[in-house]
Amino acid sequence: GNSVTQMEGPVTLSEEAFLTINCTYTATGYPSLFWYVQYPGEGLQLLLKATKADDKGSNKGFEATYRKETTSFHLEKGSVQVSDSAVYFCALSNTGGFKTIFGAGTRLFVKA
Amino acid sequence: SQTIHQWPATLVQPVGSPLSLECTVEGTSNPNLYWYRQAAGRGLQLLFYSVGIGQISSEVPQNLSASRPQDRQFILSSKKLLLSDSGFYLCAWSPDREAEAFFGQGTRLTVV
Numbered sequence: 001g002n003s004v005t006q007m008e009g010p011v012t013l014s015e016e017a018f019l020t021i022n023c024t025y026t027a028t029g030y031p032s033l034f035w036y037v038q039y040p041g042e043g044l045q046l047l048l049k050a051t052k053a054d055d056k057g058s059n060k061g062f063e064a065t066y067r068k069e070t071t072s073f074h075l076e077k078g079s080v081q082v083s084d085s086a087v088y089f090c091a092l093s094n095t096g097g098f099k100t101i102f103g104a105g106t107r108l109f110v111k112a
Numbered sequence: 113s114q115t116i117h118q119w120p121a122t123l124v125q126p127v128g129s130p131l132s133l134e135c136t137v138e139g140t141s142n143p144n145l146y147w148y149r150q151a152a153g154r155g156l157q158l159l160f161y162s163v164g165i166g167q168i169s170s171e172v173p174q175n176l177s178a179s180r181p182q183d184r185q186f187i188l189s190s191k192k193l194l195l196s197d198s199g200f201y202l203c204a205w206s207p208d209r210e211a212e213a214f215f216g217q218g219t220r221l222t223v224v
Contacts, residue, residue, distance in 0.1 A: 034212055036215075041220075042217060042218065043118075043204075043215035043216050043217045043218045044204075045215070046212045046213075049212055089155065091213075093206075093212075093213075099161050099171075100206070100212075102148075102155055102156040105156070
């Protein structure tokens with residue numbers, strides 16, 4: 001079945017550090033891939049997405065590239081800010097179903 | 113523009129009491145609708161999804177049920193709450209099976 005695996009957290013970084021959160025997936029067919037962000041006490045917001053192999057999604061300085069050969073969609077940001085502290089979820093949505101599958105989430109703490 | 117409303121924001125209920133959480137979507141028609149649960153410090157678990165009025169698919173057998181009495185209304189219910197039902201419940205919608213999901217603000221349920 002479809003699944004998403006992302007690195008365990010929490011991840012603690014200093015402001016302006018480089019961020020990578022790893023995400024790999026298992027899916028049949030050609031899924032769309034997403035990163036969502038959840039700020040404390042809130043619902044999830046879409047951060048970026050990619051719908052086919054080699055696509056790069058980007059938003060607010062974050063980016064992720066759909067790598068079909070490694071079944072990965074790692075999230076990166078060159079310089080994190082305190083305001084980026086949140087929980088990040090990798091997710092996929094496949095043509096074979098009507099649902100989005102989420103990873104377990106990675107909590108990011110950014111220190112000033 | 114489309115909006116999603118979910119209420120209440122917080123709820124404290126005794127064990128054995130009933131539950132009804134409501135979610136409505138505005139500005140679209142025939143959305144796919146979802147209920148997720150997020151236990152403390154964990155990822156999202158898909159509970160139910162619906163592709164149309166009266167069509168409900170359950171992902172995990174449990175103490176909860178869902179209904180879709182109208183096109184843009186999705187209700188999560190329980191006849192008798194358990195302590196293990198505590199968590200953060202999120203309603204979401206998507207325009208089609210491969211698109212990103214849009215989330216409500218969530219309901220934090222504490223069963224005491």
